[in-house]
Amino acid sequence: MAATLLRIAHGYGNRRARIAQAQAAKVDRIEADLRWWDGQIWVRHEHRLRRLPWLPLLYNKNLRGIHRAGPWAMPLGSLWLRLDLARLSFTELLGRVTGPAGLMLDLKRDSHSPETARRFVAAVFAELDSSRFSAPVDFCGAWQYLDIVRDLRPAQSAHYSVDSAGDWDAAEARLGGPRQLPKITLKLSLASEERRVRLRQAGVPFVVWDVATRAEADHAITLGAEGLIADDLAMLSSLAGLTVARPGGSQ
Numbered sequence: 001m002a003a004t005l006l007r008i009a010h011g012y013g014n015r016r017a018r019i020a021q022a023q024a025a026k027v028d029r030i031e032a033d034l035r036w037w038d039g040q041i042w043v044r045h046e047h048r049l050r051r052l053p054w055l056p057l058l059y060n061k062n063l064r065g066i067h068r069a070g071p072w073a074m075p076l077g078s079l080w081l082r083l084d085l086a087r088l089s090f091t092e093l094l095g096r097v098t099g100p101a102g103l104m105l106d107l108k109r110d111s112h113s114p115e116t117a118r119r120f121v122a123a124v125f126a127e128l129d130s131s132r133f134s135a136p137v138d139f140c141g142a143w144q145y146l147d148i149v150r151d152l153r154p155a156q157s158a159h160y161s162v163d164s165a166g167d168w169d170a171a172e173a174r175l176g177g178p179r180q181l182p183k184i185t186l187k188l189s190l191a192s193e194e195r196r197v198r199l200r201q202a203g204v205p206f207v208v209w210d211v212a213t214r215a216e217a218d219h220a221i222t223l224g225a226e227g228l229i230a231d232d233l234a235m236l237s238s239l240a241g242l243t244v245a246r247p248g249g250s251q
Helices: 017-024 090-096 114-131 141-151 165-174 193-203 214-222 233-238
Strands: 002-004 006-009 029-037 040-043 055-063 073-076 079-083 102-107 136-141 158-162 183-187 204-211 226-231 243-245
Touching: 006 079, 006 090, 006 204, 006 233, 017 029, 029 114, 040 090, 040 114, 079 243, 090 114, 102 114, 102 141, 114 141, 136 141, 158 204, 204 214, 214 226, 214 233, 226 233
Parallel strands: 006 029, 006 226, 029 102, 102 136, 136 158, 158 183, 183 204, 204 226
Antiparallel strands: 002 243, 029 040, 055 079, 073 079
16 A cells, blocks of 8 residues: 655744745645643644743753754753744644645643643644644644543644654554554654564554654655654655555555
């Protein structure tokens, strides 16, 4: 069974100018990072300063790639700081993403209670519904939220993030069981022939993220990835129309 490679612009939904750039490159999905803070959906990869919530300053440790770009950003040792000025709301994001490109919404991990986590996911769906957003929407990110996504809307596309060996062990434990993961995003460094076979046997599609070069893209595609998450728009554009095999076919 074949499908067209899913080309996802990593982090391009987090800044206004990048949204336009990703749409001009005609990618299939624009990834945006969502967080829940003070009863609101925030479009951002970084954390808020919880002890100084009035200060418009965001932070993250050991950022790489496109997340290190500004405006109003600077390094401080292992920290990366950014002024939280003229923030992009989820409502505005949905209004700016037009045309064929859809969204990959990355629900970022946080220490929310189950009740708060459910309010977060319900608010995202409510905003999608009220905006009448008609382009395709996929979810990825923290498992806590994705379980709620599937509970509220079983048919919704959800990619569980597998970013470490521990994540892989947890994912493998759910393969073939009642709580099997429908799809995953797999970090490039974890992609291997053995894992490809295991996922194909279970019929679980996977998207590879942190793809930086065409050689890495070709490697991920060879291993059976149904999609790529990358910063490089030119590379993603060069892969337009490429067909890949989906799990469920012969080994």
